[in-house]
Amino acid sequence: MPRILRVAGAQTGPIQRADSRARTLSRLIALLEEAAGQGARLVVFPELALTTFFPRWPMEEAELLAHFERAMPNPDVQPLFDRAQALGVGFYLGYAELTEEGRRFNTAITVGPDGRILGKYRKIHLPGSREIRAGQRYQQLEKRYFEYGDLGFPAFRGPAAWGSPVLGMLVCNDRRWPEAWRCYGLQGVELMMMGYNSAAYDPNGGEGESAELRTFHSTLAVQANAYMNATWAVSVAKAGVEDGAGLIGGSVIVDPNGIVVAGARTLEDEVIVADVDFDACRQGKEKMFNFAAHRRPQWYRPIVEQVGAVPPPA
Amino acid sequence: MPRILRVAGAQTGPIQRADSRARTLSRLIALLEEAAGQGARLVVFPELALTTFFPRWPMEEAELLAHFERAMPNPDVQPLFDRAQALGVGFYLGYAELTEEGRRFNTAITVGPDGRILGKYRKIHLPGSREIRAGQRYQQLEKRYFEYGDLGFPAFRGPAAWGSPVLGMLVCNDRRWPEAWRCYGLQGVELMMMGYNSAAYDPNGGEGESAELRTFHSTLAVQANAYMNATWAVSVAKAGVEDGAGLIGGSVIVDPNGIVVAGARTLEDEVIVADVDFDACRQGKEKMFNFAAHRRPQWYRPIVEQVGAVPPPA
Numbered sequence: 321m322p323r324i325l326r327v328a329g330a331q332t333g334p335i336q337r338a339d340s341r342a343r344t345l346s347r348l349i350a351l352l353e354e355a356a357g358q359g360a361r362l363v364v365f366p367e368l369a370l371t372t373f374f375p376r377w378p379m380e381e382a383e384l385l386a387h388f389e390r391a392m393p394n395p396d397v398q399p400l401f402d403r404a405q406a407l408g409v410g411f412y413l414g415y416a417e418l419t420e421e422g423r424r425f426n427t428a429i430t431v432g433p434d435g436r437i438l439g440k441y442r443k444i445h446l447p448g449s450r451e452i453r454a455g456q457r458y459q460q461l462e463k464r465y466f467e468y469g470d471l472g473f474p475a476f477r478g479p480a481a482w483g484s485p486v487l488g489m490l491v492c493n494d495r496r497w498p499e500a501w502r503c504y505g506l507q508g509v510e511l512m513m514m515g516y517n518s519a520a521y522d523p524n525g526g527e528g529e530s531a532e533l534r535t536f537h538s539t540l541a542v543q544a545n546a547y548m549n550a551t552w553a554v555s556v557a558k559a560g561v562e563d564g565a566g567l568i569g570g571s572v573i574v575d576p577n578g579i580v581v582a583g584a585r586t587l588e589d590e591v592i593v594a595d596v597d598f599d600a601c602r603q604g605k606e607k608m609f610n611f612a613a614h615r616r617p618q619w620y621r622p623i624v625e626q627v628g629a630v631p632p633p634a
Numbered sequence: 635m636p637r638i639l640r641v642a643g644a645q646t647g648p649i650q651r652a653d654s655r656a657r658t659l660s661r662l663i664a665l666l667e668e669a670a671g672q673g674a675r676l677v678v679f680p681e682l683a684l685t686t687f688f689p690r691w692p693m694e695e696a697e698l699l700a701h702f703e704r705a706m707p708n709p710d711v712q713p714l715f716d717r718a719q720a721l722g723v724g725f726y727l728g729y730a731e732l733t734e735e736g737r738r739f740n741t742a743i744t745v746g747p748d749g750r751i752l753g754k755y756r757k758i759h760l761p762g763s764r765e766i767r768a769g770q771r772y773q774q775l776e777k778r779y780f781e782y783g784d785l786g787f788p789a790f791r792g793p794a795a796w797g798s799p800v801l802g803m804l805v806c807n808d809r810r811w812p813e814a815w816r817c818y819g820l821q822g823v824e825l826m827m828m829g830y831n832s833a834a835y836d837p838n839g840g841e842g843e844s845a846e847l848r849t850f851h852s853t854l855a856v857q858a859n860a861y862m863n864a865t866w867a868v869s870v871a872k873a874g875v876e877d878g879a880g881l882i883g884g885s886v887i888v889d890p891n892g893i894v895v896a897g898a899r900t901l902e903d904e905v906i907v908a909d910v911d912f913d914a915c916r917q918g919k920e921k922m923f924n925f926a927a928h929r930r931p932q933w934y935r936p937i938v939e940q941v942g943a944v945p946p947p948a
Contacts, residue, residue, distance in 0.1 A: 444930050447922075472933050475946055486945050496922065498812035498862055499934045506936045508945030533891060537861060540892050544858030547851060548812055577847060578854050605943065608761075608810065612942025616758050619786050620813045620938050622820045628926025629919065631800050631822030632789055 323483030323598040327511070328355035328363045329554050331571040333588035334562030337372045341396050344370055347589055349403050354591045356407040361433065361482065363404075366515035366558040367414035367443075367492045368426065370397065373517040373558065374416075375461040376565055378452045384465060388418035392429060392437070405435040410478070412554075414491055414515040416466075417442070426466045428489045428515065432479050439476035442469030443491035444500065458523040458565055473500055475507035485510045485598045488551075492516035495555060496541045498548070499623060505549030506611065510598045512546065512553040520566030535570040539580065547578030550604025552596045560587035576601045637797030637912040641825070642669035642677045643868050645885040647902035648876030651686045655710050658684055661903055663717050668905045670721040675747065675796065677718075680829035680872040681728035681757075681806045682740065684711065687831040687872065688730075689775040690879055692766045698779060702732035706743060706751070719749040724792070726868075728805055728829040730780075731756070740780045742803045742829065746793050753790035756783030757805035758814065772837040772879055787814055789821035799824045799912045802865075806830035809869060810855045812862070813937060819863030820925065824912045826860065826867040834880035849884040853894065861892030864918025866910045874901035890915045 330351035335344050348365060355363045368374075374387045392415065393401045404411055410433045417427035426443035446468055448460030478485045488504035488511070495501075495514050504512060518538055520531035529537075538555070546553040552575060559569035571584040573594040582592040644665035649658050662679060669677045682688075688701045706729065707715045718725055724747045731741035740757035760782055762774030792799045802818035802825070809815075809828050818826060832852055834845035843851075852869070860867040866889060873883035885898040887908040896906040 444933055445928055447928065468930060469933075473936075477946055477948065484948050493928075496862060497929075498816060498859075499929070499931075499937060502812060503934065503936050506940055506943050508943040529891075537892065540854075540858050540861060544854050545812075547854060548810060577843075578851065610942075614759055614761065614807075615811075615813070615941050616782060617813075617938045617941055619758055619783075620817065622787075622817050623813060624931045624934050624938050626820055627929050627931055628924075629820050629822040632791055634791065634798050 323485065325482045325485065325596050325598070326359045326361055326593060327554055327573065327596045328358065328360035329556040329571045329573055329582070329584070329592045330355055330363050330365050331556055331569060331584045331590045331592070332366055332369065332558050334560040334567065335372050335558065337563050341370065345397065345400055348400055351589055351591055352400065352404055352407070352409060352411065355593065356409045358591065358593050360409065360593050362410045364412040364513045364515065364554045364556045365414060366556050367428070367517050368416060369414050369515060369558065371416065372563055373567070375448060375465050376458045376523070376563070378459060378461065385418060388416040388424060390418050392417070401431065401435050404431065405433070408433045412489060412513040412515065424466050425469060426462065426491055428491050430487060430489060430513065433481065438478065439474065439487065439489060440471065441474065441489035441491065442471050443494060444469040445493045445497050447493045456524050473503035475504050475509050483598055488512045490514040492518065495538070495545070498545055501545040501549050505551065508605065509549060509551045510601045511596060512551050514554070515556045515558070517558045518568050520568045523565035531566065531568055535568045538568060538570050539572055542572060542574050543578040543580065546574045546576060547604070548609065550576045550601045550609045552576060552601070557584070576604050637799065639796045639799065639910050639912070640673045640675055640907060641868055641887065641910045642672065642674035643870040643885045643887055643896070643898070643906045644669055644677050644679050645870055645883060645898045645904045645906070646680055646683065646872050648874040648881065649686050649872065651877050655684065659711065659714055662714055665903055665905055666714065666718055666721065666723060666725065669907065670723045672905065672907050674723065674907050676724045678726040678827045678829065678868040678870045679728060680870050681742070681831050682730060683728050683829060683872065685730065686876055687881070689762060689779050690772045690837070690877070692773060692775065699732060702730040702738060704732050706731070715745065715749050718745065719747070722747045726803060726827040726829065738780050739783060740776065740805055742805050744801060744803060744827065747795065752792065753788060753801065753803060754785065755788065755803035755805065756785050757808060758783040759807045759811050761807045770838050787817035789818050789823050797912055802826045804828040806832065809852070809859070812859055815859040815863050819865065822919065823863060823865045824915045825910060826865050828868070829870045829872070831872045832882050834882045837879035845880065845882055849882045852882060852884050853886055856886060856888050857892040857894065860888045860890060861918070862923065864890045864915045864923045866890060866915070871898070890918050
């Protein structure tokens, strides 16, 4: 039986700090409906899809916590869950998670077509800094506002109606770390989902990489890691100029050969779709990347036994 | 002081089984001279650069061992060492190594401008099979003819005249394995060197990937792993139709952004060169891929604790 699922990436344009939660949710629902109208049965939204990318500002506790979800779903996002269930569509959603114990994570969930949460992931590779950098208008305070993810890289099965595929989630910067992909690859992942907010330029006006180069990096990492783990990947941006800071677009759907099969053309709300044939992963998993036949873990120990680089003596 | 080294990739066309060792060596020396004439001070040759890709055939012991080097250098290859030293050029060379104890490895060495061997690597990711596949004209018997490399991934320093760069070596299939790159990345590698013999199609006439797709895979893996480890990379093919079996070309020099800065255009003997600025690795190593700041090895344990993929229960 063919295991083919039509999957969408729902890129969003910027979500400004001043935008109401209701307005943002209505945009996500519109994207969901557009994707469903194109036949998609699984829709991937960006990282922190319910808010602006708030780690760019120093904030006091109360202001900060207003950006977090205390439960998922909750009354604010219930209309998205309801609409998705009515359409029979599942989705990946990135959001800021506040636990009952007051812990904060940069989280993603995947929701099944029945509205049930199939899997949860908490971002492990937090970029940025813990300390506020003096004199800079824009910060990157993910290490201050979030704890490092504590769930590992937990693959999970999609429902039988999707062909019971092995699914995995990453968030933003995780997609540049081959260790993260490999941990899913070692669980036989067939579709990796990830959302991101990635700077298009230095918002403080310093020298830096061009938006073109940053988009190239984003796509390159997804293509190669998809290939090297013989998996499909959907990588979805929040894009455009958000509260004065530019974000790259470049949302893509990539096949297990590392080929981009669908890509966003704008920096705005935009749906991309592709038919994902999970069995197209088999060629890579059984031959070139037959891990059982070819990996040599006894030589990989530095990957877990050291954190930073230690160059040979000069 | 700028740390810029002009580096060459010396792609070779096919080396037929019937070609004499003297003829092959004269081709390598001609490539070395051409590279030196273009100002290169380090030249990267392919995997198994002294012979045809002999693992494609079943062989008896005596015939097999004729393809191996019992010492390095040895009288057959001394002219290459001598010419390189006279030109003040270093080189990476792939060859089949037979040790005094009779052990066999698919090996690469890097030789300094003074003729001294700076580093040795033995291929860890051996593809192919141990058993001869019945009824197939062409085999891939690397797992039969070689032991798995036993030296790990040992980075080493180039000479002061090169700017004392941190260098690393891989062989062929290794370049598709992010674990291998990361082990060098964790030693602060600034230039990765690798040679390869990669099939352009199934020589037994079965269905398979196109040469174009295989070349894309080869380049993609090098680009992304160079980017994710903030290192330069030189990846060099033996190319063309060798004893009736096609090999991809696609030799490239890639910068720490993952951008191809030089690439071969033929499937024949061809030199590519680029000026490698080792300090261009610093941006990546200090920011995006500052391993000490961002890696989370406690979550990477599956990479060393399991070999094959273990999917979640269906």
